[in-house]
Amino acid sequence: MLQTKIKILANKKIAPEYYKMALESPEIVRTSTPGQFLHIRVSNNSEPLLRRPFGIHSIKDTGEFEILYRVVGKGTALLSKKKAEEELDVLGPLGNGFKFPVAGNETMVLIGGGAGIAPLFFLAQKAHHLRQIIVLIGGKTKDQVLCEEEFKKLGIEVRIATEDGSYGHKGLVTDLLNALLHTSLSIFACGPLPMQKRISIFSSEHNLSCQVSLESRMACGIGACLGCAIKVKGESTTYKRVCIEGPVFEAKEIMWE
């Protein structure tokens, strides 16, 4: 983990509300594993006050990496206005990433929705030489289906589901999972909470290994403030910190509300 100023190389809109930002830091590229996140200060003053967490989306051997984000509030709106050559104060890499490769000859199924696809591409970059990967992308509409081409360029099969049927299968990503049940699978998911919950329940019903990357309201990002607690299963109620015990958890650990 380090705190450093990093130069922005590019910041581009890739879909309505969605942006990709390229940054340069050989150190972060060298020390990060898929699923880890960066805690980025988006403002030099006190508004907005707190850093924003972003999963690492992709890396290059040249020391460049990308984040992929959706403009959802003040912080990400400010971020979307940043230009190449500007610098960002970045803390990271933080947290625990995905555990891979998985045991045996299981196919890795990567399931993402919206900006949740972000850390899964980095996972695919690192894992596609090791295991067969299938990527399932889900969204409410076609606009939320991101990175299809990037995965295909890695030679990875991509299947798509949209709730309104505007692209791919009409329905939920879990429908696509059903069609894969004849092979032995290990699931890696990131996306909106309802989707993650659905995938987790599906996985436990079918006894599949499943890792989820969670988001939470977060302040420090390094385990000190205890703000990002989530409920985990146990004999009695216990909490874990998304920032340091996560953000990737075994789905079966989580007490879904």
Next chain:
Amino acid sequence: MNPDLTVDIAGLKMKNPVMVASGTFGYGEEYAQLVDLNSLGAIVVKGITLAPRLGNPPPRIVETPCGMLNAIGLENVGVEKFIKEKLPYLRQFDIIVIANIAGKTVEEYVELARKLNGLVDGLEINISCPNVVKGGLEFGQDPALTYEVVSKVRQATRLPLIAKLSPNVTDIKVIAKSAVEAGIDAISLINTILGMVIDVTTRKPILANVTGGLSGPAIKPIALRMVHEVARVVRVPIIGQGGIMNATDALEFIIAGATAVAVGTANFVDPQTSLKIIKGIEDYLIKNNIHRLSELTGSLQI
């Protein structure tokens, strides 16, 4: 010549006036990779209770304009585990360690003080946590209870004693005077201010605890006013805190009458804040040809 930044809080000789506030710096370990702990004036560790506490259900925090609300609910490992597992780590450093203690009853505060006697450098009596059902704030809102807690803890330990007071009172001076009469050595001002945020789509509060404590730059003017008020009526040192983000903020507190300052929420924003403030205070003293920080303390011109 470098100006003299040392301060004395109840016999604690700090190398500079910049502390890190309870609840914002964990047990030190979390920040050790990013901040040279030896450079800090003191660390006040996360509030400790007798038994471990789970804390409140999430969501526990929410950002607000120039600030944040928290309702952590004093999640902590409990005093035994603190002594066994957290304190030894901190003890490797050349840093003054102050334990923030929180009880549900006067007896619990006393018990905590006894257990920590001789193991830490000082105690900060937390009678101002707004996010727990019992104890905390109820002591800090009542001058008689403040007196009782402080005097009983005073009898139980010879450690330097700091009372962390709540801004959620009508007249902070009354509470501060009670703490001084009961034998307190120093006063931390201020803890967070009670607040809430509502999600209009669900009509529910964002925090599961409904209310939380507001911190960050939004509360600085209030904290500063309270330090100013209390500095005029008590003679014990004041540790000013509440929204300090930079050296100028810290200097304002010192000029208002604070002997030392504590950096809280700013640690989340930029872990280097306390170190930058130490440097900034030093630069200010050099620029203004002030040889000792103490010359600046309480130098407010009205």
